[in-house]
Amino acid sequence: MSNGAPRGLTRRQLLAGAAAASAGVITLSSCRGTRFDWHHDTDILVVGSGVGAATAALTAHGNGDTVMMIEKAKFLGGTSLKSAGVLWIPNNFTLRDKGIEDRKEDCMRYQARFSYPERYDPDDAKLGLSHHEFSLLESFYDNASAAVNALRDSDSLNVAEWRMFFLDRPATDYLDHVPENKVPAGRALGPLTANGTMGGGVALMGQLGAAVADRGIPTLLEHRAVKLIQDDERRVIGVQSDANGEVVNIRASKAVIFATGGYVHNEEKNNSYQPMRMYGSCAMPAAEGDFIDIATAVGARLGNIGGAWRTQILLEEALVSSKLGAGVFFPAGDSAIQVNKYGVRVVNENRNYNDRTEAHGIYDSSRAEYPNQLLFMVYDERTAGAFAGVYPVPKEPTGAQHLLTGQSLEELTEAIQGRLREISSHIGGLQLDPSFTTNLQETIKRFNGFAESGEDRDFQRGKNAYDSEWHQVFSPMTTDSGWPANPYPSVTMHPMRDEGPYYAIILAAGALDTCGGPVIDAQARVLDSEDQPIAGLYGAGNCIASPSGDAYYGAGHTLGMSMTFGYIAANAAHQETRK
Numbered sequence: 129m130s131n132g133a134p135r136g137l138t139r140r141q142l143l144a145g146a147a148a149a150s151a152g153v154i155t156l157s158s159c160r161g162t163r164f165d166w167h168h169d170t171d172i173l174v175v176g177s178g179v180g181a182a183t184a185a186l187t188a189h190g191n192g193d194t195v196m197m198i199e200k201a202k203f204l205g206g207t208s209l210k211s212a213g214v215l216w217i218p219n220n221f222t223l224r225d226k227g228i229e230d231r232k233e234d235c236m237r238y239q240a241r242f243s244y245p246e247r248y249d250p251d252d253a254k255l256g257l258s259h260h261e262f263s264l265l266e267s268f269y270d271n272a273s274a275a276v277n278a279l280r281d282s283d284s285l286n287v288a289e290w291r292m293f294f295l296d297r298p299a300t301d302y303l304d305h306v307p308e309n310k311v312p313a314g315r316a317l318g319p320l321t322a323n324g325t326m327g328g329g330v331a332l333m334g335q336l337g338a339a340v341a342d343r344g345i346p347t348l349l350e351h352r353a354v355k356l357i358q359d360d361e362r363r364v365i366g367v368q369s370d371a372n373g374e375v376v377n378i379r380a381s382k383a384v385i386f387a388t389g390g391y392v393h394n395e396e397k398n399n400s401y402q403p404m405r406m407y408g409s410c411a412m413p414a415a416e417g418d419f420i421d422i423a424t425a426v427g428a429r430l431g432n433i434g435g436a437w438r439t440q441i442l443l444e445e446a447l448v449s450s451k452l453g454a455g456v457f458f459p460a461g462d463s464a465i466q467v468n469k470y471g472v473r474v475v476n477e478n479r480n481y482n483d484r485t486e487a488h489g490i491y492d493s494s495r496a497e498y499p500n501q502l503l504f505m506v507y508d509e510r511t512a513g514a515f516a517g518v519y520p521v522p523k524e525p526t527g528a529q530h531l532l533t534g535q536s537l538e539e540l541t542e543a544i545q546g547r548l549r550e551i552s553s554h555i556g557g558l559q560l561d562p563s564f565t566t567n568l569q570e571t572i573k574r575f576n577g578f579a580e581s582g583e584d585r586d587f588q589r590g591k592n593a594y595d596s597e598w599h600q601v602f603s604p605m606t607t608d609s610g611w612p613a614n615p616y617p618s619v620t621m622h623p624m625r626d627e628g629p630y631y632a633i634i635l636a637a638g639a640l641d642t643c644g645g646p647v648i649d650a651q652a653r654v655l656d657s658e659d660q661p662i663a664g665l666y667g668a669g670n671c672i673a674s675p676s677g678d679a680y681y682g683a684g685h686t687l688g689m690s691m692t693f694g695y696i697a698a699n700a701a702h703q704e705t706r707k
Contacts, residue, residue, distance in 0.1 A: 152425025173380035178206030180387035180690030187698035200352035213332035214684030264675035267650035275695035293318035301682035364664035383701035390642030391417025404489030408446035431673030438485035441638030444530035458602035460518035461511030471567030476587035482680035488637035514611035582617025590618030643674035652697035668693035
């Protein structure tokens with residue numbers, strides 16, 4: 129691998145050549161008359177270092193290509209490092225080992241039904257989808273299990289095994305109750321550590337990172353990709369990166385694969401693209417949407433640009449910093465509800481984080497407002513004690529700055545209203561409606577009736593397997609709390625007490641990351657405005673237009689998609705002719 133030193137082009141000359149090129153891209157023709165400086169040389173350059181990037185790099189290396197990775201952060205792993213490390217993989221080896229058939233036809237129907245409910249047609253050959261949409265879902269099914277198997281079978285990967293997430297109990301999908309889902313549990317895989325316990329994102333990326341290191345794949349940290357480099361035929365042949373102010377040009381004789389984050393930490397892009405206000409994210413700070421600008425400079429088409437993998441977050445934490453440690457993936461408690469500014473429930477509180485958070489973006493055209501912009505998690509003394517320490521309920525009843533309290537519902541309303549006035553400039557002046565207390569009283573009365581009967585006639589909380597199974601895992605009662613187990617028909621609902629104290633937590637819309645960007649095809653090739661592949665450019669992960677749209681199929685969906693399309697990209701790039 130060359131360090132490029134003998135072929136020197138001064139930094140001043142290089143920047144002048146870049147200015148002569150179109151914004152965000154360098155063409156060799158723009159640098160004629162000078163000698164272009166390549167600092168590194170490889171077959172395939174992978175940008176990013178999360179699960180999709182690592183899979184792409186390992187796959188490329190296994191194919192016999194030389195490969196290099198660059199990462200703009202000071203460490204490897206990306207947001208995958210913060211994740212649960214779970215992969216949603218249809219037709220995976222654990223299902224087959226149990227004799228469970230996850231047929232392609234059935235899984236494709238589930239994916240199409242979830243991703244495009246407004247167009248899903250079970251009688252159509254492509255299920256009501258366009259050829260492009262169908263081919264992406266098909267490519268995911270065809271390659272997801274193969275990607276996992278390829279990594280499992282690698283001698284130097286150091287992964288003991290994956291198994292069904294979690295604790296050998298098949299995890300239920302996020303839309304388990306539709307007839308199209310013939311295998312509603314068992315597609316989620318979790319990584320095992322060396323001692324046989326279930327690991328998380330740290331374990332997953334530790335294993336993948338060790339495999340990258342064992343293979344001697346060069347990895348450059350603090351190298352931010354800023355521009356693509358094209359030859360005179362407009363083929364992508366490399367990347368210009370910024371390494372702490374120094375220009376580093378890396379030639380990729382076959383392809384460049386981007387597997388980076390979305391734009392969730394770019395305020396300008398959030399304001400421009402997102403359909404609802406997003407207050408914060410638990411993605412790594414490096415998720416700033418670099419690939420959108422880089423790819424559009426060479427003519428890439430954007431898709432699903434307003435998409436995101438959503439989660440509710442604590443507003444109080446987001447006001448301190450939009451870069452969050454975690455989201456409210458599963459709110460704790462059984463005697464707890466979520467209400468809007470009018471004091472009424474608007475969502476099944478036990479639905480998955482992605483779909484539940486969509487409720488924040490509902491627009492009331494009659495009032496010209498977003499009534500659910502903020503939701504208020506209201507609960508009683510039972511939830512405060514029985515679920516103490518289960519996020520976001522604090523360990524002590526009043527032991528958190530994000531908590532509001534009142535001995536009565538009237539006092540709780542006053543506490544909420546007072547806090548909203550204090551932060552008015554951060555929330556667009558949102559205030560409670562005068563009917564809030566009265567409506568809240570009626571809402572609680574109605575909810576208590578649902579809890580006693582076991583049937584939520586408004587939002588079907590607890591009706592389906594997902595609600596109750598995930599509740600028992602992520603909303604466990606605190607040991608020795610002194611509160612009795614829930615004796616009512618649904619473990620997800622317990623009547624709220626007739627007397628205080630009462631508690632409230634302000635919830636806002638946030639995200640794991642966005643999932644819109646350059647559009648790819650079934651081979652992970654980035655497409656231009658005429659739906660033609662941009663030669664030499666591939667994409668995977670949250671930086672591209674999600675192949676599943678905004679649908680989140682089950683636990684590990686984002687990592688499963690990223691890993692699979694990283695695998696697809698490396699295999700497709702392997703077929704490219706070296707330039």
